[in-house]
Amino acid sequence: MKPIYNSAKEAVAGVQDGMTLMVGGFGLVGIPEQLILALVDKGVKDLTVISNNCGVDDWGLGLLLKNKQIKKMIGSYVGENKEFERQVISGEIEVELTPQGTLAEKIRAGGAGIPAFFTPAGVGTTVAEGKEVRVYDGKEYVLEEALRADYSFIRAAQADKFGNLIYNMTAQNFNPMMAAAGKITIAEVEEIVETGDLNPAQIHTPSIYVQGLFQAEQEKRIERLTTRS
């Protein structure tokens, strides 16, 4: 019922220079690996990318960064990437750092038809500079505006052909809100099953938010392998 693309290249075909993209994931967990690689191959430029992090030097969004395809990055933590640091210092990239909860809520609001909201996060800090602050019950809150995107590229564990999605463990993170906030949302999934094969009570993202599917093997690189002996 939703288009199932045969290749990552086909799935990102509609992306043009200057567009705003949301990309799911926390660190390297839950990122749409193959769709990012396809964006690198496509070479689209001047992108505004909204994602919690910006990958590492040789994987995830770090690859788009290395290829100088990102004009502006909106995220909460970009500290794992040397190339990012270099581009910030040289002025090649614009960065908008947003508290993580505010970022999640801006994206949620964008997909939910809420243009702006008040949050306590960032009051009295540089984050609140130039923004309206209002007092409720004696406490200060700062006005933050919603975010939307031309495309959202997300990652899920399972999809049915309607486009209903189920995520695995902490690979859920920003993906569900981004699904709703993208004008067009493409989900890279590990497995596509027949419609009706997923338990409706277990669906994380209802199919209405998803415009296309792409099935791919995931490499799932681990950023910090930590084990106990």
Added chain:
Amino acid sequence: MNSREKIARRAEKEIENGNYVNLGIGIPTLVANFISPDKTVVLQSENGLLGIGPYPTEQEVNPDLINAGKETVTTIPGSAFFNSAESFAMIRGGHVDVAILGAMEVSEKGDLANWMIPGKMIKGMGGAMDLVHGAKKIIVIMDHCAKDGSAKIKKQCELPLTGKAVVNKIITERAMIEVTENGLELKEVFEGYSVQDIIDATEAELIINNVRENVSI
């Protein structure tokens, strides 16, 4: 016991049976190692997990299961996964009992600076600015002084703030200090230090009233 372990061990005493707790990256993460076996504590990870378990064995490693420090972890029985908006709703909504964070500076009004140093590369605040506004009790744990010996507990923070008037308690390797409406109240001085030592190592004014001295951890 080194000073990091000492701080972590003292911080653990602030956690009550049944608490939901968020531990920041660095020394705060160590607190998990000292949680008493007679307390049931649920650790929250802001990337979408309630109920962080121990680090996995090599066989247990799952690349889709990490904590907010991006380390591979496990889950405890009774854990739950959720998205990032839900995660911060439970943080800002006041549902988390205790948040334990590291700091670069704390002021006498309870202002916290822990996310950037001007002139150095800005990495981002992650979830810290949200966390300091939601948890019922915000505990800062850190070395009492900076590496060069300068005070970290100041009249006013010089570094850019993470949050204004958000800290409830400061625990260092030398003392425990509460942030009150009247200012910073010195409550405990740990073994090996005197009240005067703490005053000398603290730039902010300290209220000295009913201090427990020579406290061993």
